Amino acid sequence: MPESSEKTRNIKFRLYPNRGQAQTLVGWLGLHCELYNAALQERRDAWKKSKVSVGYIDQQNSLPEVKEYRPELVPLGSHALQETVRRVDRAFKAFFRRIKSGDKPGHPRFKSSKRFDSFTYPDPAGWKVRKNKKRSFKLSIKNFGVLDMRGCPRVELENGEPRTLTVCRKNRKWFATITVRHEFTALARARAEEGRDVGLDAGCLALVATSDGERIDNPKYLSQSLARLRKAQRELSRKQKGSRNRERARQGVARLHEKVANQRKDFHHKLSAKIAAKYSLIAIEDLNLRNLSRSARGTVEEPGKNVRQKSGLNRSLMDAGIGQLYSMIAYKAEEAGGRLEAVPSWGTSQRCSECGEHVAKTLSERVHECPHCGYVEDRDVNAARNILILGQTQAGREPAEVWKESKIPCEARNRHYTGASTHG
Numbered sequence: 001m002p003e004s005s006e007k008t009r010n011i012k013f014r015l016y017p018n019r020g021q022a023q024t025l026v027g028w029l030g031l032h033c034e035l036y037n038a039a040l041q042e043r044r045d046a047w048k049k050s051k052v053s054v055g056y057i058d059q060q061n062s063l064p065e066v067k068e069y070r071p072e073l074v075p076l077g078s079h080a081l082q083e084t085v086r087r088v089d090r091a092f093k094a095f096f097r098r099i100k101s102g103d104k105p106g107h108p109r110f111k112s113s114k115r116f117d118s119f120t121y122p123d124p125a126g127w128k129v130r131k132n133k134k135r136s137f138k139l140s141i142k143n144f145g146v147l148d149m150r151g152c153p154r155v156e157l158e159n160g161e162p163r164t165l166t167v168c169r170k171n172r173k174w175f176a177t178i179t180v181r182h183e184f185t186a187l188a189r190a191r192a193e194e195g196r197d198v199g200l201d202a203g204c205l206a207l208v209a210t211s212d213g214e215r216i217d218n219p220k221y222l223s224q225s226l227a228r229l230r231k232a233q234r235e236l237s238r239k240q241k242g243s244r245n246r247e248r249a250r251q252g253v254a255r256l257h258e259k260v261a262n263q264r265k266d267f268h269h270k271l272s273a274k275i276a277a278k279y280s281l282i283a284i285e286d287l288n289l290r291n292l293s294r295s296a297r298g299t300v301e302e303p304g305k306n307v308r309q310k311s312g313l314n315r316s317l318m319d320a321g322i323g324q325l326y327s328m329i330a331y332k333a334e335e336a337g338g339r340l341e342a343v344p345s346w347g348t349s350q351r352c353s354e355c356g357e358h359v360a361k362t363l364s365e366r367v368h369e370c371p372h373c374g375y376v377e378d379r380d381v382n383a384a385r386n387i388l389i390l391g392q393t394q395a396g397r398e399p400a401e402v403w404k405e406s407k408i409p410c411e412a413r414n415r416h417y418t419g420a421s422t423h424g
Contacts, residue, residue, distance in 0.1 A: 008163065008181050013137065013151035015174035021145060025167065025174060028076055032084045033116035035073070039088040040108055056089035075143035077126045080119055118168040127165050129178065139176055149176055171254045197281040199388025201348070201380045202325070204316040208271070209380030211388040216271065221263040222319040229256050264321050272328035276336045283391020284326055286342040343390035353385035
């Protein structure tokens, strides 16, 4: 029997407003920014002067009165204005949550018009999407008009239920992100029988190494554009603050970064779609990417040399975009009826996938050579095989069956692999 489930997906479109529409959108963004700052100021003043906490309900109920004094807010729509006030509420909730957890709190701050770049309709009221022709859509917004937009959604809008709309400005371009609730039907059991299992090991040199022995190199789009970025940054630093030349230079730097991000995202989309279509069980490492890219300043013996080395490693990690790739694989595997297992990172590269014995290696050693069984393999492929063993066991397969396929002796598996399925 097919298994059905409802999921939400974000679909991003490029908007093409004319000059008058673009000016109107800029004006609406400014009004939303003004409302955001006013709501933040009200909360600050109420607590500072009277020790009174103003909540979302209080500010939402005052919006009709605000619109009487500011009639220019009326065309923006009540629900969109409420969502802007809700942003302030979410910012304060996150602030108090960080205080409670002991993290660096970071009090909510006022936003300038340059940094406030989006507004949201939290429900389908006030806007509608119409399909014009192949790969082309029309976005109709109440009190605004009709906008041309283009995109290639993986989830067809006419087959789903649009829920929210976010209009965003980025690098003088306009985008619409539409959240769609869609029912995905997947023949999970049939796919589990027909598809294969794979373990993936991600890195900086090879973006992904599979347990099948395939290595997919990292395109390193940031490294390819690094020389142009450095030149553009130098030109930006020479411009006088507040001048038009500085704004032009800033936009040039932003366009270069946008191009790199688009290249990386396009590559990740194609690679993740290929992996999700080919395999039914995908095992990956549960990596803490924030810790991997954390600065080493203050924790090394030779600050000058080692910090530069760590910053270079951080740049390589960011250029690889491992987190983005894993996120795409996760939701595409789910749509295709596959399964993703994130296994604990407990030294998969330091273990022989053939005999299960511990084989210590430094980061510079890229080949796995086992002195116990003589198995020689690429370091990342060996790690991917270990990840697959853990993923299959964690997915509920019989350990004896997994160990038999991996040819790991009983004594080695008892020492090193027993209990792997109990990890979160």
